[in-house]
Amino acid sequence: xxxxxxxxxxxxxxxxxxxxxxxxxxxxxxxxxxxxxxxxxxxxxxxxxxxxxxxxxxxxxxxxxxxxxxxxxxxxxxxxxxxxxxxxxxxxxxxxxxxxxxxxxxxxxxxxxxxxxxxxxxxxxxxxxxxxxxxxxxxxxxxxxxxxxxxxxxxxxxxxxxxxxxxxxxxxxxxxxxxxxxxxxxxxxxxxxxxxxxxxxxxxxxxxxxxxxxxxxxxxxxxxxxxxxxxxxxxxxxxxxxxxxxxxxxxxxxxxxxxxxxxxxxxxxxxxxxxxxxxxxxxxxxxxxxxxxxxxxxxxxxxxxxxxxxxxxxxxxxxxxxxxxxxxxxxxxxxxxxxxxxxxxxxxxxxxxxxxxxxxxxxxxxxxxxxxxxxxxxxxxxxxxxxxxxxxxxxxxxxxxxxxxxxxxxxxxxxx
Amino acid sequence: xxxxxxxxxxxxxxxxxxxxxxxxxxxxxxxxxxxxxxxxxxxxxxxxxxxxxxxxxxxxxxxxxxxxxxxxxxxxxxxxxxxxxxxxxxxxxxxxxxxxxxxxxxxxxxxxxxxxxxxx
Numbered sequence: 115x116x117x118x119x120x121x122x123x124x125x126x127x128x129x130x131x132x133x134x135x136x137x138x139x140x141x142x143x144x145x146x147x148x149x150x151x152x153x154x155x156x157x158x159x160x161x162x163x164x165x166x167x168x169x170x171x172x173x174x175x176x177x178x179x180x181x182x183x184x185x186x187x188x189x190x191x192x193x194x195x196x197x198x199x200x201x202x203x204x205x206x207x208x209x210x211x212x213x214x215x216x217x218x219x220x221x222x223x224x225x226x227x228x229x230x231x232x233x234x235x236x237x238x239x240x241x242x243x244x245x246x247x248x249x250x251x252x253x254x255x256x257x258x259x260x261x262x263x264x265x266x267x268x269x270x271x272x273x274x275x276x277x278x279x280x281x282x283x284x285x286x287x288x289x290x291x292x293x294x295x296x297x298x299x300x301x302x303x304x305x306x307x308x309x310x311x312x313x314x315x316x317x318x319x320x321x322x323x324x325x326x327x328x329x330x331x332x333x334x335x336x337x338x339x340x341x342x343x344x345x346x347x348x349x350x351x352x353x354x355x356x357x358x359x360x361x362x363x364x365x366x367x368x369x370x371x372x373x374x375x376x377x378x379x380x381x382x383x384x385x386x387x388x389x390x391x392x393x394x395x396x397x398x399x400x401x402x403x404x405x406x407x408x409x410x411x412x413x414x415x416x417x418x419x420x421x422x423x424x425x426x427x428x429x430x431x432x433x434x435x436x437x438x439x440x441x442x443x444x445x446x447x448x449x450x451x452x453x454x455x456x457x458x459x460x461x462x463x464x465x466x467x468x469x470x471x472x473x474x475x476x477x478x479x480x481x482x483x484x485x486x487x488x489x490x491x492x493x494x495x496x497x498x499x500x501x502x503x504x505x506x507x508x509x510x511x512x513x514x515x516x517x518x519x520x521x522x523x524x525x526x527x528x529x530x
Numbered sequence: 531x532x533x534x535x536x537x538x539x540x541x542x543x544x545x546x547x548x549x550x551x552x553x554x555x556x557x558x559x560x561x562x563x564x565x566x567x568x569x570x571x572x573x574x575x576x577x578x579x580x581x582x583x584x585x586x587x588x589x590x591x592x593x594x595x596x597x598x599x600x601x602x603x604x605x606x607x608x609x610x611x612x613x614x615x616x617x618x619x620x621x622x623x624x625x626x627x628x629x630x631x632x633x634x635x636x637x638x639x640x641x642x643x644x645x646x647x648x649x650x
Binding site: 237238239240261262263264266267268270271272274311314315317318319320323364371372373374377481484485488510511512513514515516518 | 531532567568569570571572573574615617641642643644645646647648649650
């Protein structure tokens with residue numbers, strides 16, 4: 115079991131390097147990606163039996179190259195059969211290969227691959243799927259299980275994403291200057307989405323899905339290693355660690371969601387908190403501050419508070435003020451209202467909440483009703499709070515959230 | 531996000547169609563299936579037998595009893611469904627509008643509850 119996990123780690127770590135080596139040598143991203151998947155599968159079955167090859171990376175590059183050249187040869191043979199004017203694609207020009215030994219430069223193409231998989235021409239769902247396969251080294255079956263769709267559906271999504279990349283003519287290189295910064299934001303957002311997908315599922319029965327948090331953290335670490343001076347990369351990694359640190363306490367013994375204020379803080383992961391705090395403390399003072407750093411800073415204030423009551427809410431309000439300026443969105447405004455309620459009382463929070471609603475984007479959203487319910491409960495208005503909890507419970511599409519909100523409503527009915 | 535696209539059918543409406551029109555409805559379903567398969571959005575689907583085949587089961591005082599016919603009597607009934615995985619409800623609505631029955635009767639779009647959730 116342990117060796118199996120170590121082997122899996124090794125393969126996932128090597129996946130982007132091997133793919134990078136292939137694409138550099140042969141071009142064909144689409145076919146190279148398939149060939150690398152086959153080589154990874156071959157390694158996963160052969161290495162446990164025969165032992166690790168001397169150079170695992172070299173082994174994978176060699177096997178994947180062979181698969182790829184076989185594939186390209188049979189493709190061009192088929193084209194020749196199908197197309198009388200086959201001379202358009204001189205196959206040997208494509209197959210003018212170097213020797214089958216690994217790229218000695220030991221380049222790390224992870225970043226280039228991430229930028230490619232997060233091409234703006236792809237939908238978020240495709241960016242996520244392709245990133246997990248091409249950079250994360252996950253199999254299509256694993257990604258499908260994580261996203262609760264049939265394998266054929268995920269396979270189709272990935273192959274369409276690759277076709278799209280080809281149609282876009284996406285080159286295998288880092289985007290130029292200003293475009294690179296923009297693309298990096300997409301990459302970070304994709305990793306953030308992968309993390310959230312896993313984190314929110316961690317209370318449920320979908321174990322494969324909750325493993326996505328680990329994968330997101332692993333990829334964020336890789337990006338941080340390659341871009342150690344980018345404060346938003348550091349911020350995102352910190353945010354993931356500081357959020358994931360609370361995971362053991364976010365569900366009760368019955369599997370129900372436990373709100374932050376009621377979590378058993380002794381169950382929080384101290385190592386993750388230490389690492390996250392160190393990262394965010396390193397990122398914040400340098401350069402312009404971005405949304406991930408601010409969200410990480412807020413998470414750090416929560417994580418460092420010995421109890422909900424002892425939380426430095428004034429600092430959290432200040433951070434949300436900043437966040438609303440740097441990266442405003444209705445969800446941020448909603449959390450801001452909660453923080454304000456904690457410092458200036460529930461009525462002040464409810465006033466802010468009305469402003470959030472007036473914005474229009476959150477109309478009918480269950481989170482607005484849930485926050486209103488909490489603030490009304492704080493204000494001692496049990497009847498209105500109960501009605502808001504029930505409205506939120508009807509509107510959410512999450513089973514654990516519905517259970518939690520129904521529970522809060524029921525509790526208010528009992529204590530009256 | 532996964533959505534259930536529920537196809538409601540009214541036999542009187544369907545029977546009023548010409549043979550060609552009925553065949554066109556079936557073709558449009560094939561076309562729709564192909565389209566969501568290729569877009570990577572299809573999770574599942576089923577066509578249901580006519581409610582004339584339905585049994586409705588009730589347990590009262592621990593005694594189960596099955597009666598013939600559907601639970602709800604209505605002119606329209608659930609004739610089948612698709613489960614799709616797509617990013618927004620707008621996209622789910624767009625997919626529903628591609629189902630031929632949306633022109634004849636209606637297709638109801640409902641989110642499938644998620645096992646994931648945010649603590650508050």
